[in-house]
Amino acid sequence: MPDTPPAPVILGNEPGSFPHSVLAERHPAIVRQVREAFPYGPEQHRALDALVESCAKGVIEPLPADASDGDRWAAWGMDEYVGRSWFDVPWLWSESHFYRRLLDAVGYFGPGPWQGIDPFRPSKLAELHSRETDEELAALDDLADRPVAERTEALLHGSLWGNRADLGFRLSDADAEARAAVPGLVADDGDALRRLLTDADTLCLIADNAGRELIPDLLLIAHLLAHGTIRRAVLHVKPYPYYVSDATTADVVDALRRLTDAPGEAAGYGRRLWSAMADGGLTVRAHPFSCAPLPYADLPDDFRAELAAATLTLVKGDLNYRRLVGDRRWPPTTAFAEVTAHFPGPVAALRTLKSDVITGLGADTEAALVAAEGQRWRTSGTHALIQVR
Numbered sequence: 001m002p003d004t005p006p007a008p009v010i011l012g013n014e015p016g017s018f019p020h021s022v023l024a025e026r027h028p029a030i031v032r033q034v035r036e037a038f039p040y041g042p043e044q045h046r047a048l049d050a051l052v053e054s055c056a057k058g059v060i061e062p063l064p065a066d067a068s069d070g071d072r073w074a075a076w077g078m079d080e081y082v083g084r085s086w087f088d089v090p091w092l093w094s095e096s097h098f099y100r101r102l103l104d105a106v107g108y109f110g111p112g113p114w115q116g117i118d119p120f121r122p123s124k125l126a127e128l129h130s131r132e133t134d135e136e137l138a139a140l141d142d143l144a145d146r147p148v149a150e151r152t153e154a155l156l157h158g159s160l161w162g163n164r165a166d167l168g169f170r171l172s173d174a175d176a177e178a179r180a181a182v183p184g185l186v187a188d189d190g191d192a193l194r195r196l197l198t199d200a201d202t203l204c205l206i207a208d209n210a211g212r213e214l215i216p217d218l219l220l221i222a223h224l225l226a227h228g229t230i231r232r233a234v235l236h237v238k239p240y241p242y243y244v245s246d247a248t249t250a251d252v253v254d255a256l257r258r259l260t261d262a263p264g265e266a267a268g269y270g271r272r273l274w275s276a277m278a279d280g281g282l283t284v285r286a287h288p289f290s291c292a293p294l295p296y297a298d299l300p301d302d303f304r305a306e307l308a309a310a311t312l313t314l315v316k317g318d319l320n321y322r323r324l325v326g327d328r329r330w331p332p333t334t335a336f337a338e339v340t341a342h343f344p345g346p347v348a349a350l351r352t353l354k355s356d357v358i359t360g361l362g363a364d365t366e367a368a369l370v371a372a373e374g375q376r377w378r379t380s381g382t383h384a385l386i387q388v389r
């Protein structure tokens, strides 16, 4: 990284801090939610009890000897962190590892009858079939007669603000959705983004949440394909359920069915995407590194090569932003271009702010945010940004 010395990595061990509250409060709440969602047997309940106990008072344990991804986790730092408190290792690592252990506890990795059963699916489906989703899809009818550029803008902002709809985030901040989004972006490289999206070949979209975020992401892709703004799109989803609402291939299928079954314009978007999947215009990928507890600076060679070949990579959401710039205590005015210099091609972040990490702010913007809200703006989910490099 050119001139910027790395800032300290964020850990979860400071009581009262946001990362600490995620480990100490949000994770047990997620376990409770998962227990209520399925009629699990005694074995799963015991494993979930053990996980809660381990997170609160214990240390990170080795993976089972027969874990099929044992080597992968070893390469991702497992040996260094085994035996240490969940609170004392990088927060990005411990959060990510929590989801790996949670899936283990409910039998997701099998073998057995619960293999492949997504513990978050009921909440994802409820959101996909909510009144709010109906309203968002109905809004497409009003958009139909508008000029293309206006539709592009509306769909870009739909994709950006769709990131507020995050089920895990709502668990600990139930009012986040109701609070009005603050108008205006804290950083807005929208012009640069529009330039990159002119006559582009391949758009990679690194997806974040399913449901009410994935739907607008898909609508945006359908629109860009339909108008020849991009020739093809690659949608990167997670290979297994992650951070409660992150999108997997099954969620893409659910979202496409939701679109094709909808009344009005939405069905046309769904049908176009369905055919794009068939003719290679839209490809879905689920690379193991998408669930890695590491920043994108550590991209493996195959993933790096793929992103290097894209005209633009659109990185959605808060967690992807943390992975893109590095989950560190950057001074907010640190240049976004410098902390993303490692990324193999043009990249744009579309994110609502839900954790402490932030870069690329103007000094005036930071000062105004702090004067109005203290540090709350970093995590409240009411501010958003578009940043491009």
Ligand SMILES: O=P(O)(O)OC[C@H]1O[C@](O)(CO)[C@@H](O)[C@@H]1O
Pocket: 022, 095, 163, 166, 168, 169, 208, 209, 243, 316, 317, 318, 319, 320, 322, 354, 355
């Ligand atoms: O869905 P998003 O936008 O990635 O947000 C998830 C965020 O929620 C948290 O789990 C807690 O805020 C963060 O760790 C993570 O960055």
